[in-house]
Amino acid sequence: xxxxxxxxxxxxxxxxxxxxxxxxxxxxxxxxxxxxxxxxxxxxxxxxxxxxxxxxxxxxxxxxxxxxxxxxxxxxxxxxxxxxxxxxxxxxxxxxxxxxxxxxxxxxxxxxxxxxxxxxxxxxxxxxxxxxxxxxxxxxxxxxxxxxxxxxxx
Amino acid sequence: xxxxxxxxxxxxxxxxxxxxxxxxxxxxxxxxxxxxxxxxxxxxxxxxxxxxxxxxxxxxxxxxxxxxxxxxxxxxxxxxxxxxxxxxxxxxxxxxxxxxxxxxxxxxxxxxxxxxxxxxxxxxxxxxxxxxxxxxxxxxxxxxxxxxxxxxxxxxxxxxxxxxxxxxxxxxxxxxxxxxxxxxxxxxx
Numbered sequence: 001x002x003x004x005x006x007x008x009x010x011x012x013x014x015x016x017x018x019x020x021x022x023x024x025x026x027x028x029x030x031x032x033x034x035x036x037x038x039x040x041x042x043x044x045x046x047x048x049x050x051x052x053x054x055x056x057x058x059x060x061x062x063x064x065x066x067x068x069x070x071x072x073x074x075x076x077x078x079x080x081x082x083x084x085x086x087x088x089x090x091x092x093x094x095x096x097x098x099x100x101x102x103x104x105x106x107x108x109x110x111x112x113x114x115x116x117x118x119x120x121x122x123x124x125x126x127x128x129x130x131x132x133x134x135x136x137x138x139x140x141x142x143x144x145x146x147x148x149x150x151x152x153x154x
Numbered sequence: 155x156x157x158x159x160x161x162x163x164x165x166x167x168x169x170x171x172x173x174x175x176x177x178x179x180x181x182x183x184x185x186x187x188x189x190x191x192x193x194x195x196x197x198x199x200x201x202x203x204x205x206x207x208x209x210x211x212x213x214x215x216x217x218x219x220x221x222x223x224x225x226x227x228x229x230x231x232x233x234x235x236x237x238x239x240x241x242x243x244x245x246x247x248x249x250x251x252x253x254x255x256x257x258x259x260x261x262x263x264x265x266x267x268x269x270x271x272x273x274x275x276x277x278x279x280x281x282x283x284x285x286x287x288x289x290x291x292x293x294x295x296x297x298x299x300x301x302x303x304x305x306x307x308x309x310x311x312x313x314x315x316x317x318x319x320x321x322x323x324x325x326x327x328x329x330x331x332x333x334x335x336x337x338x339x340x341x342x343x
Contacts, residue, residue: 016177020184027188030195048213056337063339064269067299071271082286090272090291097270106333
């Protein structure tokens with residue numbers, strides 16, 4: 001009887017301490033998870049905004065190429081292929097203007113556009129890759145699009 | 155001696171009971187702030203969920219709008235579903251399966267645009283079409299490709315799409331709206 005009493009002494013407080021510790025661990029994990037969820041959602045908005053803005057700039061680039069294909073090839077062949085140095089740079093001019101810039105409303109973002117020509121001279125056709133890079137609140141997204149162009153002489 | 159031992163054991167049993175009472179009180183007090191934190195965390199998670207849901211709805215509606223042909227994107231403010239020949243964009247008040255309500259609107263505006271480039275002087279005596287070193291580039295101009303809608307030769311060729319989603323938290327507290335921006339060009343002309 002005495003031995004049994006000796007064993008029981010102090011057990012309740014130990015059990016309660018263990019319960020309290022388990023609850024504290026549970027609570028701290030929960031708080032940590034909650035504190036990390038909000039920044040992830042903030043990034044999600046910026047990612048979606050950057051993607052749609054990139055698509056919009058890409059539409060502008062496609063329209064420009066459709067309306068001014070000769071000017072594109074003049075600038076590309078002279079600067080990129082022939083390696084000429086001209087001031088002002090016609091290749092930079094073609095890729096500039098509305099195809100690169102910054103905006104503050106409805107959200108802050110910067111964007112730039114680049115073109116690459118993946119030539120297929122044998123078939124007189126080109127695959128033109130347009131890349132729009134958007135930076136939206138620190139989130140950087142690249143929207144790529146490739147168009148096939150057939151060279152015809154007017 | 156036997157009497158003394160009995161008292162001592164009885165005292166020890168009393169201390170154990172007291173410990174249980176104190177421990178229960180500690181546990182009860184510990185539960186109060188933890189329950190509060192759990193409730194706060196749950197409310198925060200629900201708030202985040204609504205935000206993610208709002209983004210998803212706006213993203214879906216914007217994708218649907220961008221899928222429409224250029225000609226079917228009617229300029230103006232669309233506060234209810236946009237019904238076009240090629241499909242419908244769900245706008246206005248949208249209630250999800252979680253019973254959350256969102257207000258989606260789309261503003262379509264004409265976007266005047268002009269493109270800058272440097273023309274090559276084709277009348278230059280040294281010009282040879284197959285020799286890039288002979289090309290004389292002129293100063294940058296932005297008057298050769300203008301699409302501002304001022305006349306039939308300068309039609310509007312670009313539309314700006316601004317999707318806005320709004321919703322309220324519990325208690326009618328309005329949250330900051332989320333806006334998505336994109337553009338659609340007339341590439342069929």
